[in-house]
Amino acid sequence: MTSAQLYLDGVHVSFDGFHAINNLSMVLAPGEMRAIIGPNGAGKTTMMDIITGKTKPDEGDVYFDGRHDLTLLDETEIAKLGIGRKFQKPTVFESQTIQDNLLLALNVDHSVRGTLFWRGSRNEAERIDRVLETIRLTDARDRLAGNLSHGQKQWLEIGMLLAQDPKVLLVDEPVAGMTDVETHQTAELLKAINRDNKTVMVVEHDMTFVRELGVKVTCLHEGTVLAEGTIDDVSTNERVVEVYLGR
Numbered sequence: 001m002t003s004a005q006l007y008l009d010g011v012h013v014s015f016d017g018f019h020a021i022n023n024l025s026m027v028l029a030p031g032e033m034r035a036i037i038g039p040n041g042a043g044k045t046t047m048m049d050i051i052t053g054k055t056k057p058d059e060g061d062v063y064f065d066g067r068h069d070l071t072l073l074d075e076t077e078i079a080k081l082g083i084g085r086k087f088q089k090p091t092v093f094e095s096q097t098i099q100d101n102l103l104l105a106l107n108v109d110h111s112v113r114g115t116l117f118w119r120g121s122r123n124e125a126e127r128i129d130r131v132l133e134t135i136r137l138t139d140a141r142d143r144l145a146g147n148l149s150h151g152q153k154q155w156l157e158i159g160m161l162l163a164q165d166p167k168v169l170l171v172d173e174p175v176a177g178m179t180d181v182e183t184h185q186t187a188e189l190l191k192a193i194n195r196d197n198k199t200v201m202v203v204e205h206d207m208t209f210v211r212e213l214g215v216k217v218t219c220l221h222e223g224t225v226l227a228e229g230t231i232d233d234v235s236t237n238e239r240v241v242e243v244y245l246g247r
């Protein structure tokens with residue numbers, strides 16, 4: 001546990017008697033990227049809700065960096081520890097430029113108005129330049145976010161997470177609705193972020209994308225781990241084929 005970045009052990013959550021998470025245990029090492037797959041209702045979103053403090057487990061251990069008991073912290077405290085989450089739908093500020101979206105993300109404690117009139121310190125400007133480069137939107141920095149394609153909005157939102165320099169990124173279905181080219185570019189983007197020493201947990205149904213990530217895969221089913229291993233191990237696992245892939 002002490003060497004794990006994220007450590008879940010024997011976690012249970014029920015909603016009105018329904019066991020959404022059922023003895024779930026999983027360990028992510030620092031700097032690891034993990035893909036999470038599984039049928040609808042498997043508990044993928046609920047697991048992210050537990051890690052980010054939105055949902056509290058009824059039982060079980062959830063630790064970050066081997067020493068922070070996440071079950072005792074609220075969502076803001078967990079975000080401040082360095083766990084960032086990207087939801088499925090992009091929620092960028094459409095009427096602001098890409099650069100200002102990143103500035104806003106960098107200064108979450110400032111008011112929107114205060115941030116827009118403030119041009120940022122050199123350090124912060126450099127960080128924004130780096131993020132723009134990573135998400136490949138440097139040339140579009142002065143464009144309004146509302147004019148970006150769906151894929152670019154998703155990248156901008158990933159950039160908004162990166163601006164806060166998290167240790168862990170939780171990413172929910174990033175390529176839903178993307179073109180094949182955008183899907184490929186998103187795999188490249190997440191790999192680059194992971195190479196930059198960030199731990200990444202990505203939930204995704206698109207198996208071509210998951211294969212392209214080339215990382216360990218965990219398949220959830222009925223709130224627990226059904227299979228874990230390489231994409232080849234997991235995608236040929238009889239139970240995984242039965243409950244998920246073969247449908």
Ligand SMILES: Nc1ncnc2c1ncn2[C@@H]1O[C@H](COP(=O)(O)OP(=O)(O)OP(=O)(O)O)[C@@H](O)[C@H]1O
Binds near residue numbers: 016044045
């Ligand atoms: N707040 C809630 N109240 C009641 N039931 C809930 C609540 N949140 C989740 N559930 C139930 O828990 C189960 C797990 O849901 P969850 O959204 O975590 O699954 P998922 O794997 O993310 O599915 P999907 O792939 O459809 O996003 C589902 O049966 C869902 O209906």
